[in-house]
Amino acid sequence: MVHKNLPLESMGWGAAVFVIVGVMAGLPTGVSAQANPYTMVQDVQTGEVLFGRQCSVCHGVGAGGGEMGPDLTTGEFEHSSTDAGLFNTISEGVPGTAMTGINRTRTDQSVWQIVAYLRSVSGGERVAVAGDASAGERLYRGGGCTGCHVIDGAGGRHGPNLSTIGDRRSPDRLLSDLVDPDERVQPRWWRMRVTHRNGTRVEGLRMNEGTYSLRILDMDDELWSFLKKDLLVSERIETSSMPAYGDTLTDGELEDLVAYLYGLTRADQ
Ligand code: HEC
Ligand code: HEC
The missing domain is CATH 1.10.760.10 (Cytochrome c-like domain)
Structure with a gap:
């Protein structure tokens, strides 16, 4: 893109x-x-x-x-x-x-x-949700989410920290986050795909960028530093690295995950 x-x-x-x-x-x-x-x-x-x-x-x-x-x-x-x-x-x-x-x-x-x-x-009231939050937590832990997200200090750096996501999202919006992650991706989560003139190709999150240099965190958690003048190609990817879960999880599982995430608030810490 x-x-x-x-x-x-x-x-x-x-x-x-x-x-x-x-x-x-x-x-x-x-x-x-x-x-x-x-x-x-x-x-x-x-x-x-x-x-x-x-x-x-x-x-x-x-x-x-x-x-x-x-x-x-x-x-x-x-x-x-x-x-x-x-x-x-x-x-x-x-x-x-x-x-x-x-x-x-x-x-x-x-x-x-x-x-x-x-x-x-606005109508930002807390609402009741149908899913089972503890089943949702098991799905979260077993479903690869921890590789990208942090909850309570543990997890990966490839996506937003979810420790208090329930304060920021309604259940409906959480569901759309899970089934349609590409819908609104904040620039912070855009990735870079670069080719170094020695042939190395790296794709990952842009951690920091200066006038002359660029640091990228790839999906194996390796941090790469490049001088921009050494890059032959550099592209910005504006879609999310998060898989869409609409097909891989059942409606019931999605509901459980939403219940778990919606319960993650400042108040419960
Ligand atoms: C490969 C990395 C990756 C995996 C795996 C992943 N996510 Fe994400 N997730 C992201 C990124 C990047 C974003 C931010 C961009 C976006 O909105 O899609 C995100 C956004 C979210 C959001 C919205 C949070 C916000 O502040 O915008 C929620 C909720 C979420 N993920 C939950 C999950 C759950 C639950 C799982 C496991 C079932 C999961 N994610 C798996 C990378 C990942
Ligand atoms: C010059 C334009 C501008 C003015 C003036 C302005 N805002 Fe904003 N506001 C924005 C933009 C743009 C955003 C979205 C920021 C982002 O990308 O997250 C925003 C975001 C917000 C948010 C966060 C929304 C969210 O989804 O979390 C709140 C709350 C807010 N503004 C309230 C106010 C209030 C109250 C005032 C007046 C005291 C105000 N803004 C004045 C442009 C403005």
Whole structure:
């Protein structure tokens, strides 16, 4: 697959530098597992006004999504769906994207009020699931998932850490993650396929990339370093390395896996 324009990529370094500077300067690094202290009707109203002024330009009127920012009313959030997680996303932003936080310009209270407003327009409630979570856990351990994913500190580095995936995903979305992994692959999980001028071909995750060099982690967990000038071919693969499980697992097994994953939350740790 050929490279598309990559706004996320080109902004990545600046954002990374910003985050490091922020930590060194001892700036607030967000709240931890805290519930929203501002959830009264007035808070929701104030949050709505603030949202209209600062956020709707990208996220659309009523948070329904715009050209420059995603829909925030679906009840599903990529980054975190707990109150504290939303607080952190809003105050700190999402590094490497147009979503810059409002940390410097707003008080904690107004950020919480925006969280209250977003809750009022989205339906991110916990729901009951049919599957058997312990059967799901056995499938997870026996099914090769651990080679790519970390849960509670153990596992591979080829896919996202799933330790608190239940906070970020609804059961429906988890099911689609399992049966249709190519649907939305974040740039972080794109892979590179390169050919060195000595004939070596390597495919894997791009771990870091500088002006002159590139490091790739292949599927055998071997880390390769290349000088870019030595590479004859380098292609970006934008599909997921994760197999689609719709055909290899039964509906019941998929339900069990979803039940297991949905139960992985901060609260259960
Ligand atoms: C300049 C455009 C822009 C503005 C202004 C902006 N956002 Fe965003 N926001 C984005 C983009 C783009 C993303 C998606 C980031 C990504 O790729 O993960 C995002 C992501 C988010 C997310 C995470 C969604 C998820 O799925 O986890 C939240 C929550 C959010 N914005 C809230 C806000 C709030 C609240 C404000 C106002 C205080 C705001 N944004 C202002 C562009 C913007
Ligand atoms: C070869 C590596 C690999 C294997 C094996 C694998 N995954 Fe994944 N998985 C990934 C990658 C890469 C992503 C991120 C890209 C995407 O969305 O597909 C991902 C994404 C996910 C997501 C969405 C998480 C998120 O934050 O976006 C879930 C849930 C998930 N995998 C569960 C599983 C389960 C359960 C199994 C075993 C049945 C499994 N994976 C096997 C590589 C793998």
